[in-house]
Amino acid sequence: MATALAVVRLRSLFAVVMLAGIYSLVTAGIFLTLDAVDVAFTEAAVGAGIATMLMLGTLALTGHKQTPPRHSPVLPLMVVTITGVVLLWGTHDMPRFGDPDAPIHRHVAPRYIEESPTEIGLPNMVTSVLASYRGFDTLGEVVVVFTAGVGVLSLLGFRRRRPPRQDSESSKEESDG
Amino acid sequence: MDWLGQYNYYVVFFLMMTGFYVVVARGNLVKKIVGLNIFQSSVFLLYISMAKVEHGTAPIVLADGTVYSNPLPHVLILTAIVVGVATTALGLALVVRIKEAYGTVEEDEIHDQDEPA
Structure with missing residues (x-):
């Protein structure tokens, strides 16, 4: 989260791109702790590797200085805050984190977990x-x-x-x- | 204290709004794309955190009776990451093209150049 905030503040685009790469790697670590090993692998290779490379290539072509913003940040901040509050309001009947009885784990997922190793033969x-x-x-x-x-x-x-x-x-x- | 158990959503929404703010408030097109990426990965985090089951493990077959996390969101997000990089590449190519045509990647300066015409 601190990395993301630094991305907002910094004006040197080179540093921003490097931080975006670090952010991507941290995200991959979080995916790992959330049991999504395949996703973590892809995020580390594709998100932190290829995307950072693409952005560095673009910076080489477009220059890496950002001019200070001309508009006041009040209106965007308001829009963002309102959207965030609406999203928070939407969570109040969502299942709790890690709840094994959440609807997402009860409907089709058990079928795949139980049958796919025998049907396809892959662990x-x-x-x-x-x-x-x-x-x-x-x-x-x-x-x-x-x-x-x-x-x-x-x-x-x-x-x-x-x-x-x-x-x-x-x-x-x-x-x- | 039910709302404390949903902290994954709060982290995700904070990241999502950070990315949204970068996209809306910053004029530099490269930075907008970085913001878009932050927004995107917050959505990934939303799905993956929903897939987590308490005391579960990665969905690779072990002994009987093991609790696994839900593999279906993982598959979805695996696809989404690759597609996300493809769209990022396309966006950056557009930025390079705009730089060639206008000589700048700042939104304000592009507007200024379009005004007198």
């Missing part, structure tokens, strides 16, 4: 749901990543005015897809 339930039960969804995810890669290349790839910079950008995209 890791996350993998068997991702690759087998929801294989088409994962295929759709690959399509989304591919579309994003095509979009990035069509935005940047045809620029011939600055050949050396454009090369570094396209090589980064390949590592992403």
Whole structure:
């Protein structure tokens, strides 16, 4: 949380990007303590690694100084506070943290936990749901990543005015897809 | 003291609003994307913290009678992280393109350049 606050205050964008990487790594640690080992792995590799690299590449192209904001922060702060209060108001009938009787754990999840090791033959339930039960969804995810890669290349790839910079950008995209 | 048991939601909402504030109040486009990422990971945290079961362990098969956390939100968020990075890459590419066209990534200066035209 302190890292996130520092991101708000700092004006050197280089420091902001580095802090975003640290923030991502801390998030991965939290996922680990919440039993989501696969998610922690992905967040550490993709969130802290690739996203930070992409942002550093962008900073190299756009400069790393932020001008001081011209508008007063009162209106955004008000909007944000009101939204936060509404969200808090929405939690009052949510289940408590770690409650084993919460509705989310009672409906379909036991079925996957009990049947998927014998049905698919993989000990890791996350993998068997991702690759087998929801294989088409994962295929759709690959399509989304591919579309994003095509979009990035069509935005940047045809620029011939600055050949050396454009090369570094396209090589980064390949590592992403 | 039921509301103390929901502290995961309070952390998530704080992070979410921090990211939201960065997106709304800061003019630099790169910083807006960092804010968007904070917002996004707070949503991930919301789902993953919902999946946690007390005294549970990671959803990989062990001996009989083990309590596992819920694997389904994990799968959802696994997909969401990868898609999130794809959208981040697209947003950053747009920022680079705007820099080429306008020579700046500050929102105010872009508005100033558009006004006289």
